[in-house]
Amino acid sequence: MSAQLHIPGVNDLSNDKTTSFPLNQWYIAALSSEVDQQPLGRTLLNHPVVMFRDSSGDIYAIEDRCCHRSLPLSSGTVEAKGIRCGYHGMLYNGSGQCIEIPGQAMVPAKARVGAYTVQEKDGFIWMWFGSKGNHAPLVDAPSYPIHGDSRYVWGGDVFHYEAPYQLIHDNLLDLSHVGYVHQKTIGGTPSIHMNADMKTTGDDVSVQVVRYMRDSLPPPTYTSAYPFGGKIDRWAEIDFQPTHIKIWTGGVDAGSADLTDPSRGGFHMRGFHGITPETETTSHYIWSIATNPVSDPQGTLASVVAQTKYTFEEDKVVIEDQYQNMLRFKDKPMISIHVDAGANRARRIMEKLRTFDR
Structure with missing residues (x-):
């Protein structure tokens, strides 16, 4: 028995009860080795994200966008406390909150970008993509003990x-x-x-x-x-x-x-x-x-x-x-x-x- 294959541009589905990608899933975002001293920008399920590590080696993923003038944060630099925008130097932590604005003492609470849940296991970086109401993972990311x-x-x-x-x-x-x-x-x-x-x-x-x-x-x-x-x-x-x-x-x-x-x-x-x-x-x-x-x-x-x-x-x-x-x-x-x-x-x-x- 065959099944319909959703191919964009060939048999696009107009039913508003469908989405392009299965949600409430863990997707592979990168190999662990890809995220080292430099930020890694990648678009996943139409979401532009940037991945980086803090001084402890923990992995984070946030929107690849500075909330000031929208330069991709992936073109910035990684520091001990987060990632710094390469345009005006705004520093973001792993939750997407701006924690420093050069030359300005007060950081507005709205100075933040979205953050994604990631888990690093067995040499892979997994990212959770949930449906509305399921932003938090329903299960842990898969393991791959072969590695x-x-x-x-x-x-x-x-x-x-x-x-x-x-x-x-x-x-x-x-x-x-x-x-x-x-x-x-x-x-x-x-x-x-x-x-x-x-x-x-x-x-x-x-x-x-x-x-x-x-x-x-x-x-x-x-x-x-x-x-x-x-x-x-x-x-x-x-x-x-x-x-x-x-x-x-x-x-x-x-x-x-x-x-x-x-x-x-x-x-x-x-x-x-x-x-x-x-x-x-x-x-x-x-x-x-x-x-x-x-x-x-x-x-x-x-x-x-x-x-x-x-x-x-x-x-x-x-x-x-x-x-x-x-x-x-x-x-x-x-x-x-x-x-x-x-x-x-x-x-x-x-x-x-x-x-x-x-």
């Missing part, structure tokens, strides 16, 4: 997409494209990917897709990181949540392990994909990849991160070209095929979450 697991080393990066966020969901939930798009890295035999043993399950807020590809030729990323003896049995376990997707892929020597065993060995790649809308038509893709090296941890990590980045660059080209062509052919219908089961379930979840409960 603290001693068996793994990890790295990450950020991409900016000129395409709506749900097209990235589609791409990650349908890995049958891997054999065609990613021949130089994680690809392999296209027919094996298209005919994978696949099971799709889920509930009201999540989708799980499991794919097994036995007796496969190991792709370049795998052979460069792990000493396989010949053909391999591959797996892909995809866990979709409305604001992020976790994907565990890997392989073992063919016939050497039960692919349903959670403690199986072999070569692992555990990907975290934070897909955060910038606007209705642009997106941030904040990702990490973790792997289990058998030797030379830093060399293996560098190779896996570099090849993962190259893989995602290939995806970016496909998705942005796809979106531009959808705009050109916006009156033309799209059909679903067997590999779309996970993506279709995710679309139905997103449609439900985009509806206001009034």
Whole structure:
């Protein structure tokens, strides 16, 4: 069963009971490593925000706007007590309150900007976006213990997409494209990917897709990181949540392990994909990849991160070209095929979450 995909400019919804993005959710705002000595400005769900750390290293996020003459605060400087505007020097704390105006003793109570709730966990900075009446988080931000697991080393990066966020969901939930798009890295035999043993399950807020590809030729990323003896049995376990997707892929020597065993060995790649809308038509893709090296941890990590980045660059080209062509052919219908089961379930979840409960 297919589902309607909300594509701005193609099938915009005029129903006033819908919003562009699911609210009452934690979204990935940045990698922790992105916010250091300098402020980081980023637009998230149409909200221009600036993130910075105080002298204790705590993270804050406020509107990227000085309330005096509207210069972006992200073009200012970070100090021990907050962030200082680069125009007239007004200093703001982490709650968005101006606490100092150079040359003026009294600071008006109205000299403030909006603030956002953030939580930093496991190398990610999460930001809460609530609906009216739910400005305070309903739950804590998700954890990702893989980043603290001693068996793994990890790295990450950020991409900016000129395409709506749900097209990235589609791409990650349908890995049958891997054999065609990613021949130089994680690809392999296209027919094996298209005919994978696949099971799709889920509930009201999540989708799980499991794919097994036995007796496969190991792709370049795998052979460069792990000493396989010949053909391999591959797996892909995809866990979709409305604001992020976790994907565990890997392989073992063919016939050497039960692919349903959670403690199986072999070569692992555990990907975290934070897909955060910038606007209705642009997106941030904040990702990490973790792997289990058998030797030379830093060399293996560098190779896996570099090849993962190259893989995602290939995806970016496909998705942005796809979106531009959808705009050109916006009156033309799209059909679903067997590999779309996970993506279709995710679309139905997103449609439900985009509806206001009034």
